Amino acid sequence: MKYVVILGDGMADYPMPELDNKTPLQYAKKPTIDMLASKGTVGLVRTVPEGIAPGSDAANLSVMGYNPKVYYTGRSPLEAVSMGLDLSSTDVALRCNLVHLSEDESEYSDKTMIDYSSDEISTAESKVLIEAVNNTLKTADINFYPGISYRHCMVWSNGKTSLGCTPPHDISDKKITDYLPKEESGLLLNLMKKSYEVLKDHPVNQARKARGLRTANSIWLWGEGKKPALSSFQEKYHKTGAMISAVDLLKGIGICAGLDSIDVEGATGNIDTNFIGKANAAIQALESGKDFVYVHVEAPDECGHRHEIENKVKAIELLDSQVVKPILEGISKFDYRVLVLPDHPTPLRLRTHTSEPVPFIIYDSTHEIQSSAKSYDEFEAKKSGVFVDDGYKLMDLFIKGSL
Known part of the structure; x- marks a missing residue:
């Protein structure tokens, strides 16, 4: 079994008048992701615990299976690790x-x-x-x-x-x-x-x-x-893995968890990033023997911060057509599970992160189901009635099939 997390940073949002009072996820044309929603488990997950600021640092730790209340020590140390800086315990x-x-x-x-x-x-x-x-x-x-x-x-x-x-x-x-x-x-x-x-x-x-x-x-x-001390992802879940991201924060989380950090030429963290390059890197990692890949796409978050409404929709559509679709085609020879979600909302009207639960899909190629979800978005996820309150437990559900 192969495991793929595809994370669209900050892509959850609020309805916008400019989008016919729909959220970017509702408005965007994303047929592949919607297909996964129709055949997988759809729900909401709280990635940011109460009392912790809604940042990509704590939220991605949650998605990776690490309780931020235990492991979160600040954003910059994770980035410093990615940059190759050797932090002492007092730095x-x-x-x-x-x-x-x-x-x-x-x-x-x-x-x-x-x-x-x-x-x-x-x-x-x-x-x-x-x-x-x-x-x-x-x-x-x-x-x-x-x-x-x-x-x-x-x-x-x-x-x-x-x-x-x-x-x-x-x-x-x-x-x-x-x-x-x-x-x-x-x-x-x-x-x-x-x-x-x-x-x-x-x-x-x-x-x-x-x-x-x-x-x-x-x-x-x-x-x-200060430098965090994450337990090994491989020891925790018995899976070898890789992190694919353009930003030092995610690379640092991956390195601290013992994952390989894969650089993709042309990956910028913005709307002009090399989407297809990230998909190809994920496929190659799985074909070369990795069990698990975490594909992080920053573009929706940047568009949210900059109030770029059209670009946020475009970023979601490119995630669908140039990341999700080619990955599914590339790994079709394997049995696989795919987890699609954002880390947190970055509402266009606020231009910053919020702490609300975010929608997720877990799709298992060996066990398709008939979901009630008509599409993948915030409101369909809420209607499902599936809710993971402790976000760090979602990885257990994804890898092990149970909480």
Whole structure:
């Protein structure tokens, strides 16, 4: 038996007037996923436990079968692991976004979060900028490391946690005054302020401005935590496996769980990602002997954060036609189970994550059923009456066939 998780990050949503008062999942043309829903188990799962912020970190830990209340230590350490950083037990890792803040205000704290991704800045450009920040602001205890696009890492030796940091994608178009770090010494805020002076007139940003692009004029620190200690997925479920994702967070979760992390050329984490490349990588991993693959697609989440209604629908349709369909065709010679779901909702109207339960499908090629679900969406899943309250138990249902 082969096992495939296909996760459309943030694709659950609310009805939108622009979509005939349907959710993107209801509105999108997704015949392959709807077919799975008609022949599989459809229900709702709570991936984010009460008391934990609705992030992709905690939610994907749940989907992977790890209780966030036990294993979650923060987002950035998972990303740091993916980047190859060797964290000590006393290191605190923080996500370091390159963001674009408004430029007219004289006081840093009066600025507005215009773009948490700096127009999806290229990895090559951002590497130069993070190196400039590190050369100017590093200390014996503080170091900055380049990642992908706008997503980078700061490591604070013997650092603190519970720093009162806010994800920048939660405050798009908002004044940053009330969302600055609450860390007592002011170290983080001081670093952010100084980064603005380093970055605002940097040659890379001058060139971006000349091309009509937003500059990456500040770092934004958040997602602090220490290295987690996940038990091995293979020991837990007796399956060998691989993680396929464009983002360091998911790669880090996979690595910490002992899965192989497979890089796909052209995988960007956005609507222009190499969807079909991810599908082919999943097929190849299973054909080469892996029992389990986790295919993560970030695009619906990014579209939700950016209020890109048409693109969010398009991302779901591409997930159906260029990921789900080719994977099913490619593994048809095996007995297999497929789990399709988001990690959390990213409602277009809110532009941030929420904690509501999300719809899932479990399809077993050896045991098709006649489901009452007419399609795969939030409302059909709710009507099914199937509800998994402890999200981390869904993997037991998927792998073992029972909770």
